[in-house]
Amino acid sequence: MTENKFDIIVYGATSFVGQIITRYMHEQFADGSIRWAIAGRSLNKLQQVSDTIGLSGVELIVADAADESALRQMCARTNVVISTVGPYALYGDVLVRVCATTGTDYCDLTGEPQWIRKMQLRHEADAIKSGARIVHCCGFDSIPSDLGVHFLQRSALEQFGQTCDRINMRVVNMKGGASGGTIASMINMVKEAVGDADLRRELKDPYSLCPAGHGFSVPQPDVKITYDNVYGGWIAPFVMAGINTRVVHRSNALSGNSYGTEFTYEEAVATGQGANGKWKARATTWGVNALMIGLAVPPIRWLLETAVLPKPGEGPSEEAQLKGGFDLIFRGSTAKGETIGCRVTGDRDPGYGSTAKMLAQAATCLAKDVPDDVAGGFWTPATILGDKLVERLKAHAGLTFEKLT
Structure with a gap:
C-alpha cells in the first residue's frame, strides 16, 4: 500500500448515510489510528456536516461525481474510498473507473446487480492491472x-x-x-x-x-x-x-x-x-x-x-x-x-445505522487488514475481508455472529 496522506476518504459525506458514517468515524478514530477525510460536491455542505458533528482536523475535499479530474486528484490522496453516492447506476461509474485505473481501493453500499455487472465487465481488467481492490455491497446488502x-x-x-x-x-x-x-x-x-x-x-x-x-x-x-x-x-x-x-x-x-x-x-x-x-x-x-x-x-x-x-x-x-x-x-x-x-x-x-457501521468497518478492514499482495479485482466482502471483518463487526459495529447448537 502506498503511503498516501489518508487511509480512507468518505465520499458523499453530506448524504444521509454519509453523515452517519462521518459521525461514526469521528467517534471511532478520535485516537488518530485512521487518517481520514470527507468529500463531496459542495464545500458549504461539507462544512455544515463538519460543524454539526464537531470535526477537528478532518480535511474537506470537493469533487463532483461527474468530474473525473477532481476524482483522480481525490484518489491520489487516499488508499481507500468509501462511496455513498447513489443510485450508483446514475452517479457511480466515473469513480469506479478512476479507482480501477489508479489502483485505489474502493467499497460502497450498492444493491444494484445490473450496475455491478457493468462495472465488472468494463473495469475488472484495469483493476487487476492496477491492483485496485473493488468491493461492492458493504451494507445490509450484502x-x-x-x-x-x-x-x-x-x-x-x-x-x-x-x-x-x-x-x-x-x-x-x-x-x-x-x-x-x-x-x-x-x-x-x-x-x-x-x-x-x-x-x-x-x-x-x-x-x-x-x-x-x-x-x-x-x-x-x-x-x-x-x-x-x-x-x-x-x-x-x-x-x-x-x-x-x-x-x-x-x-x-x-x-x-x-x-x-x-x-x-x-x-x-x-x-x-x-x-x-x-x-x-x-x-x-x-x-x-x-x-x-x-x-x-x-x-x-x-x-x-x-x-x-x-x-x-x-x-x-x-x-x-x-x-x-x-x-x-x-x-x-x-x-x-x-x-x-x-x-x-x-x-x-438495517438501512442506516447498521449499514453505516458495516461500511465504515469494511473500509477500515480494507485499509488495515488486507495484505498488499492481495490481487486487484472485483471482490466480495467474504472473499477479501472474511474473518477479519467478522471480528471487526463484532468488536466495533454491534453485530453478532453466533453458532447455533
Missing part, C-alpha cells in the same frame, strides 16, 4: 448474508470437515424502513428493466455476478409463500434476496467453489405460525409485488416517488435508528445430511 454464509461454512468445515451444499437464511426479525437511497436505486433499476429485455433476463440469472466460466448450473430455489417445517412457520420472499444471493454465489466462485459446484442458497422472511403467519406472508408478498408493478407504470411511479416513498437524503431520527435492528438465522446441510446453524444480528436499523 454483508450479513455474505459473511453469515462464510461464518457458517467455516463452522461446518471445523465440525464436519466439509462445507454445506445447501444453506437457507430466514429473516426472523427486522425493524427499520428502507432508505431513500435504496428506494431510488430500486426505482432506477425498474426503469432500466422495463425497456430492456436482456436486462430482465439478466436479473433472473442467480449467477449473473459470477465470473465468466464459473460453471454453476444447479437451479436455485424459487421462494414462495409456504410453510417451512424446519423453522416451524410460514415464509415469504425477501426483497433483498435478489442481490444477496448473487453476492454469495460470487463468493463461492471466487473462493474456488469452496461451497461446492452444487451449492444452493435461498433467503426468505419468516412471518410466524398459524393463520396470522400465513396472512403476514401473503401481505409481505403482495406488498412487494404491488410496489414493483407500481414502479413499472410511469404515472403510478410518479405518484409513489412524489407522495409515498422516502427520497434520497431522507431517513429516520437517531432514536428510530437506535430502536431498529435485525436477526437472521442461517441453516445448512452437508451432502452427508449433517446440519448446522448460526445467527447474525445487528443492533441498529
